[in-house]
Amino acid sequence: MKFGVNLTGAGLFLAVILACSGRLTADPVDYSSLGGTGIKFNAAGGFSFTGGADNIEITDGADAGFLGDVTGNFTIGAVTTYGTMSVASVSGVGEFTIYDGSTNLTATLTWGNIVQIGSADTTNATGAVNLTNIHYTGTNTDLLALATADAGIDVQTFQFLPVKNLTTLKSTTITTSFSGSVVVQVPDEGTTAFLVAMGIAAVGAGMIFRSRKPSVILT
């Protein structure tokens, strides 16, 4: 029983530190589509982001008011429907850019999935890492915070009236407004591995200590 408790405790310990292996920074960068831009579905199962040089504006933080750009051509995969919800994978690669006036933050962008419930749609609803190769050499504090990470998460939402499920959306040419949030995952620089090693060592020491104790005392 005691041994079981030890294993449970060790398991919890390991779970906690593994869950912390990629921290999210505290404050996401939120953005919205600009006037004259939008997310456009092309009736051939694909979508892209319209606009000229800029199609997003940062709406909060130290970079509020900065313009940016989401580019790339993406393709919606096979649609699965659950009641009023439809889900599909999304393939394709694009780029996420924020202009600070003199220097660009750039990142490679993918969308793992798209989900539709009623009028609402979300890309990367599962919050998976979908921003990689983040580069920035400027001085804005929020953008520097983004660039300190090796990876980030970008989630976008948008909406349609009337309601369109993903199957209909794949065969419709239509554009709408969107908003999004970006947050970075900070690498732990070996801390996780160190804590895991400590946890395993502690469990091992406990087992050795227990095996040396006599299980029955003879009189």
Add this chain to the structure above:
Amino acid sequence: MSATGSRLMADPIDYSNISGSSINFNGTGGFTFTSTGSPSANIQMIDSTAVGLLGNISGSFTIGTVVVTPPPFPNPFHILPTSTASAGGTGSLVIYDGSTDLTATLTWGDIIQYGGGDALNDTASVDLTNIIYHGTNADLLSLASTGSGINVVTFQFTSQESLAQLKATNISTSFSGSMIAAVPDDGITGLLIGMGISGIALCMVVQRRRSVRG
């Protein structure tokens, strides 16, 4: 698509929040839309003849009891739980055309959360009433043409707060939305329902008379 017996007009007006504004959850079960500038604004129309016009969504709203729908089992596509709740409160929508304002009374019937995505009025119910506009912008005239409309807002959190967590968290984010006029059906729905009931009643009478004769 509407569950209210109203048709939708062709083209919605789409909008996004502007820099310095947000949808803010207050940590005590309520939410508002923060604004900036004078007159207060928090949205910008992004398409149609209304593109570039500013507007404002105001009001204090309350999230009701949260209902969580678990994912299906088995769950091969890793579907996440969905949480929904009613959204109480009344606010207003204003769109500035430069000289004349479009105004409307705004309510949100429901709020839904799935993963990182959230929506207000995802069911696309009529939630804009008393729409008034005396200007000349074509799309605003269209939106105001019937006096009522549908407004849907979506927003997102990378931290994937459930609605229960959202009710207890002070947090803000960006948002986007679409709105469209709801066209009353001028009694067509009622007429069709009446004809259907009459048809069923007629069939029952005919069947009964046949059975009596037999």
